[in-house]
Amino acid sequence: MRRSLEVVGMVVMLGLAVSSPREVEGQSLLSTRGLGYPLQPMDARSMALGRITLGLPGAELSWANPASAVGIPAPGIVFGYQYDNYSADIADGVHDGHTARFPILLAAIPAGERLVFQVGLAPYLDQNWRILEQDTLHLTPDTVPILDWNQSNGGVNRLRFAVGGAVSRNVNLGLSLDMYTGSVSRILGRTFPGEVQPACCLAQWDYQGLSTTLGAHWSPTSDTGVGVSLGFGGTLTADPRDSVTMRHKVDMPLTLQTGASGRIAANVLALAGASWEGWSSLSEAMAGQGGARDTWSASAGIEWDGVSIRKTPLPFRAGYRAGTLPFSWSEDGSDFPNERAFTLGTGLRLAGGAVLPNFSLEIGNRTGGDFKESYWRFGASVRVMGQ
Amino acid sequence: MRRIIRGQVALVLGAGLAIATGCSDQLPTLTDSDRIPSGIKPVTIEYFLDAADFLVSGLSVRGNTDISNTNFAIVAENFDGALSAHVVTKFEVPPDSHSSSLLPSGTFQWLEATLRTTVVDSLTSDPAMVFSLWVVDEDFNSSVTWENAINDSVPAVPWSQPGGPTTRLVGTTDWVRKEPEDTTSTRNDLVWYVNTSILQDFAERDVQPGFMITAGDGTQTRLGSISLSYLVQPLPETEADTMMTYSLAQVFRRTIISEPAPPLPANAWSVGGISSDQTLLRFKLPLELPGCATGSCPSIPVSAVSLNRVDLLLEPFPVANGFRPVGPLPITVRLRYSPDLGAQAALGRIVSGLAAPAEGFATGTGKEHDFIITAAVANALSTRDTDFGLALTIEPDASQLSYAWYSRTPRLRFVYTLRQSPELP
Numbered sequence: 001m002r003r004s005l006e007v008v009g010m011v012v013m014l015g016l017a018v019s020s021p022r023e024v025e026g027q028s029l030l031s032t033r034g035l036g037y038p039l040q041p042m043d044a045r046s047m048a049l050g051r052i053t054l055g056l057p058g059a060e061l062s063w064a065n066p067a068s069a070v071g072i073p074a075p076g077i078v079f080g081y082q083y084d085n086y087s088a089d090i091a092d093g094v095h096d097g098h099t100a101r102f103p104i105l106l107a108a109i110p111a112g113e114r115l116v117f118q119v120g121l122a123p124y125l126d127q128n129w130r131i132l133e134q135d136t137l138h139l140t141p142d143t144v145p146i147l148d149w150n151q152s153n154g155g156v157n158r159l160r161f162a163v164g165g166a167v168s169r170n171v172n173l174g175l176s177l178d179m180y181t182g183s184v185s186r187i188l189g190r191t192f193p194g195e196v197q198p199a200c201c202l203a204q205w206d207y208q209g210l211s212t213t214l215g216a217h218w219s220p221t222s223d224t225g226v227g228v229s230l231g232f233g234g235t236l237t238a239d240p241r242d243s244v245t246m247r248h249k250v251d252m253p254l255t256l257q258t259g260a261s262g263r264i265a266a267n268v269l270a271l272a273g274a275s276w277e278g279w280s281s282l283s284e285a286m287a288g289q290g291g292a293r294d295t296w297s298a299s300a301g302i303e304w305d306g307v308s309i310r311k312t313p314l315p316f317r318a319g320y321r322a323g324t325l326p327f328s329w330s331e332d333g334s335d336f337p338n339e340r341a342f343t344l345g346t347g348l349r350l351a352g353g354a355v356l357p358n359f360s361l362e363i364g365n366r367t368g369g370d371f372k373e374s375y376w377r378f379g380a381s382v383r384v385m386g387q
Numbered sequence: 388m389r390r391i392i393r394g395q396v397a398l399v400l401g402a403g404l405a406i407a408t409g410c411s412d413q414l415p416t417l418t419d420s421d422r423i424p425s426g427i428k429p430v431t432i433e434y435f436l437d438a439a440d441f442l443v444s445g446l447s448v449r450g451n452t453d454i455s456n457t458n459f460a461i462v463a464e465n466f467d468g469a470l471s472a473h474v475v476t477k478f479e480v481p482p483d484s485h486s487s488s489l490l491p492s493g494t495f496q497w498l499e500a501t502l503r504t505t506v507v508d509s510l511t512s513d514p515a516m517v518f519s520l521w522v523v524d525e526d527f528n529s530s531v532t533w534e535n536a537i538n539d540s541v542p543a544v545p546w547s548q549p550g551g552p553t554t555r556l557v558g559t560t561d562w563v564r565k566e567p568e569d570t571t572s573t574r575n576d577l578v579w580y581v582n583t584s585i586l587q588d589f590a591e592r593d594v595q596p597g598f599m600i601t602a603g604d605g606t607q608t609r610l611g612s613i614s615l616s617y618l619v620q621p622l623p624e625t626e627a628d629t630m631m632t633y634s635l636a637q638v639f640r641r642t643i644i645s646e647p648a649p650p651l652p653a654n655a656w657s658v659g660g661i662s663s664d665q666t667l668l669r670f671k672l673p674l675e676l677p678g679c680a681t682g683s684c685p686s687i688p689v690s691a692v693s694l695n696r697v698d699l700l701l702e703p704f705p706v707a708n709g710f711r712p713v714g715p716l717p718i719t720v721r722l723r724y725s726p727d728l729g730a731q732a733a734l735g736r737i738v739s740g741l742a743a744p745a746e747g748f749a750t751g752t753g754k755e756h757d758f759i760i761t762a763a764v765a766n767a768l769s770t771r772d773t774d775f776g777l778a779l780t781i782e783p784d785a786s787q788l789s790y791a792w793y794s795r796t797p798r799l800r801f802v803y804t805l806r807q808s809p810e811l812p
Binding site: 028029031032034035086090092093095097128129130131132133134137139141146148153187188189190195198199200201202203205238244245246248285286288289 | 414416417421422427428429431433693695696800802804807809810811
């Protein structure tokens with residue numbers, strides 16, 4: 001009981017850190033499109049394995065599959081950090097940027113050996129971006145430089161409550177209920193010389209809505225795993241904070257994810273994963289921005305733990321991921337971007353396995369028509385388990 | 388338990404590192420020119436109000452200063468066929484010894500004296516000018532005027548000729564405006580070499596040396612500070628053998644002018660000058676503005692637009708009697724509280740200012756002067772206060788010889804952007 005309280009304390013502490021007032025900035029120019037850039041909550045181990053989050057052997061704290069945490073021996077929490085650096089080469093030049101964010105905060109508390117409860121918070125849609133257009137205005141007798149602004153700050157987050165249970169010795173099922181949270185503010189205006197930003201035209205919305213995820217995890221042996229999850233996106237509602245601005249509702253996509261792992265040698269774990277998301281359900285709503293399409297991704301990863309330091313294994317991980325992104329770069333819908341990345345990583349095992357720090361590096365690019373963006377992403381996460 | 392604490396420490400460190408690193412975030416920013424759909428692009432409108440539409444009243448009031456309250460040095464000669472101005476100055480009596488131990492009386496010889504000043508070339512009527520330096524033997528004091536050498540005695544003591552005697556010319560010096568790239572500190576110096584016998588004579592008579600500077604015909608300019616220095620050398624019989632430079636302290640300096648301040652014009656407003664004129668304006672601000680740039684469309688409340696700029700446009704008017712500026716004139720605009728009180732309304736904070744170009748005050752054909760009063764107007768309109776008062780002044784009082792005159796046909800220019808409602812896709 002006392003340990004459970006300590007874990008809850010950690011959750012509160014990290015929750016405060018995550019919800020600090022500083023806005024999390026965008027990590028790609030693609031955040032300017034559609035509903036923003038979709039984020040995948042995961043720890044650095046999954047990042048290093050080509051973003052495979054389902055089907056890992058044993059009990060894992062995974063956002064993608066609420067069933068995978070069944071079997072953890074004690075309360076645990078995983079907290080992630082990512083640092084992004086991107087460089088986009090588009091028609092008007094090269095744009096560089098970087099940002100840091102917290103992709104996942106997920107805690108699990110077992111109730112006996114066959115049931116686990118989970119609570120978590122994670123960003124979902126990154127809507128941080130700004131468009132600036134320079135122009136001039138003739139004001140007799142001078143020509144005055146002006147700057148048109150269209151800026152968005154905020155995004156959609158998900159607050160998760162989940163439960164998982166064992167239905168047989170090797171099969172677990174899970175169900176999560178995600179509440180959409182977060183907010184976005186948009187500024188649309190024009191600045192004249194001497195003005196820092198437009199003095200008017202701010203609108204703010206608060207996001208709300210519910211989504212559910214069903215997950216299943218099968219561990220035929222202690223070294224293998226198969227996971228699958230089905231997410232129902234529900235309806236995302238953006239409620240304006242004033243009485244003038246319009247309310248918005250969009251149907252969020254159906255999501256299907258799967259992954260599997262197996263030991264192919266004494267010290268080598270191989271993994272594969274795939275996902276499909278039905279973003280085309282938003283195509284009509286996004287028609288003014290070139291529409292939306294269904295997306296898929298395929299990943300493969302490998303983990304080698306043949307090296308030990310003081311009898312503690314030091315795993316090395318590598319992976320590759322290819323996938324598509326949902327929103328068109330161009331207004332006419334001809335430039336839907338794809339994303340490819342190689343991943344690397346390692347981890348430590350501290351305090352007899354109670355503390356598991358992991359680190360990852362992802363190097364990739366996003367391309368589609370005239371859009372070219374290269375990026376690298378450093379990830380760090382730590383999983384802490386009670387004893 | 389120990390392991391849990393270790394884990395907590397690791398988490399705290401990790402979170403701290405993460406937050407610290409994240410502080411350098413950059414917002415993804417697009418700058419190409421067609422990303423904001425034309426349908427939601429902001430629309431800016433420029434709208435002019437004529438005097439009949441907003442001017443409630445306007446009057447100029449004269450301050451209680453004159454040329455005796457000024458501290459500038461201006462020389463002019465028959466400027467605009469009307470105004471002459473001379474600078475007269477006195478220095479302390481040259482001492483007959485400079486150090487009791489080194490150069491007591493009679494142990495040195497005068498070698499060379501120079502009187503220096505500078506031309507403020509931005510406040511000059513002509514790129515090439517001639518200046519003359521005169522010795523003034525007639526007694527005068529700091530009450531000096533164009534007519535009288537001593538004006539504070541009864542009766543006053545007049546000059547032998549109005550404007551001061553021009554009988555003992557020290558010399559003339561030419562000045563030509565240098566190229567802007569000439570950044571030497573002495574580029575605008577005026578230097579006259581003064582015969583040391585003049586100083587020696589003043590020393591022997593125990594009289595403060597008086598000098599007068601005049602300008603060439605048809606010109607006007609402002610001068611900087613004036614200094615008088617001289618060089619002496621010990622006589623051979625003294626032990627000291629070094630030439631030494633000394634400066635005489637200036638007792639006072641005055642500008643005297645041939646004309647009184649010009650009367651307030653009947654068809655124009657007046658600002659500044661030696662009489663510290665103020666122009667007091669009262670407006671009725673609009674609460675509605677056109678909803679489109681051209682054509683007919685309903686007016687919209689001013690609270691429904693983004694006010695980018697508001698200008699008070701004033702057309703320069705020719706200034707009489709040679710009192711027009713020859714360089715930028717620093718005009719200050721202040722708020723007037725309770726403008727309905729007329730000239731008694733208290734002056735408030737500074738809301739605008741302008742270095743008014745001199746050109747328009749010569750012929751009156753210059754372009755309108757543009758006083759940006761955006762913040763003051765926006766502040767008034769935010770409280771729906773349409774009774775709006777401004778005062779045009781030059782500060783401090785009597786700091787300028789010249790006047791700014793403006794036609795009584797002001798205009799207000801509103802530049803505003805129609806508010807757009809941001810939308811989600």
